[in-house]
Amino acid sequence: MGDIEDALERAGREVFTREPPRTLKGRINFLLGRLKTTKAVAQELGVSQRSIERYRTGERKTPPKAIADRIDAAVRSRWQPVVRNRRRKQAAARTGITVETRARFGYTAPVGTTDDGRMRRLTVHLAPAYAQRLFDAQQQGAGDPELRAIVAEGLQETYFKDGGARAHDLEVELTDIDYIDVSY
Numbered sequence: 001m002g003d004i005e006d007a008l009e010r011a012g013r014e015v016f017t018r019e020p021p022r023t024l025k026g027r028i029n030f031l032l033g034r035l036k037t038t039k040a041v042a043q044e045l046g047v048s049q050r051s052i053e054r055y056r057t058g059e060r061k062t063p064p065k066a067i068a069d070r071i072d073a074a075v076r077s078r079w080q081p082v083v084r085n086r087r088r089k090q091a092a093a094r095t096g097i098t099v100e101t102r103a104r105f106g107y108t109a110p111v112g113t114t115d116d117g118r119m120r121r122l123t124v125h126l127a128p129a130y131a132q133r134l135f136d137a138q139q140q141g142a143g144d145p146e147l148r149a150i151v152a153e154g155l156q157e158t159y160f161k162d163g164g165a166r167a168h169d170l171e172v173e174l175t176d177i178d179y180i181d182v183s184y
Contacts, residue, residue: 002148003144003148003180004180005138011183012084015080016079017080020075024055024068025056027075030079045074047063051067087184088184092131096130096131097183097184098125099154099181100123101122102177119176122159124154124158126155126158130151130153
């Protein structure tokens, strides 16, 4: 998974209206409700079916950290899908998304201006059209370069060109991401 896709996944996990189950037993029972069998849950988590049964009955209360992290990720990825989809549709249609990043931006600019890339820390609210394009590309399985291009174009138009008020010939490329967070 790329930087942008990770950021979109993290943003999706932050839109819950209720917290997911906190206990190991509650998380395993939730996964059993979604995946239906202990075998399916075991395959999803990469553990034995017997381990799932032990977690479910409370016979075993603390899994190793790696397994606990996989359980947490599996629960969060399935938690409140209706709420998550509603928020994505709202962002794509009305509210847009906010991108916070520290990244290196490369420029293609007219003669006489600098085109040296440099690290910048930006927090920019992008219009719903960019959110829609980003979500559509993610749904279609686009790779990180395509997602970066969409984010770079949104930052270019919104921040660097100020909605068309300046820097008309500027082309921005998002090259080196230190960190990126998305919220919607």
